[in-house]
Amino acid sequence: xxxxxxxxxxxxxxxxxxxxxxxxxxxxxxxxxxxxxxxxxxxxxxxxxxxxxxxxxxxxxxxxxxxxxxxxxxxxxxxxxxxxxxxxxx
Numbered sequence: 001x002x003x004x005x006x007x008x009x010x011x012x013x014x015x016x017x018x019x020x021x022x023x024x025x026x027x028x029x030x031x032x033x034x035x036x037x038x039x040x041x042x043x044x045x046x047x048x049x050x051x052x053x054x055x056x057x058x059x060x061x062x063x064x065x066x067x068x069x070x071x072x073x074x075x076x077x078x079x080x081x082x083x084x085x086x087x088x089x090x
Contacts, residue, residue: 001016001017001018001019001026002014002015002016002017003029003030003033005033005036005041007041007042007043014029042080044080044082047065047084052064053065053067054067054084056086061088061089062089063086063087063088063089064086064087064089065084065085065086065087066084066085066086066087069082069083069084070083070084070085071083
């Protein structure tokens with residue numbers, strides 16, 4: 001078996017191995033992939049979430065973001081650019 005991850009950062013794969021001869025290796029690789037961070041997955045870590053929704057923090061100002069993006073490319077391969085309408089507090 002050979003395990004793969006596909007994301008905006010690229011492709012990652014394990015070496016080929018026999019799952020029946022090395023079941024512990026399968027568990028180790030599977031758990032490693034399951035515990036991978038959002039940054040390692042190529043996800044946007046700039047946008048945060050809380051019980052009120054999405055927000056960003058810049059220059060010590062928290063800007064709330066609308067739930068639905070105003071611009072979003074629906075494709076498998078793209079830069080991941082997504083635009084949200086923001087609202088400053090007050």
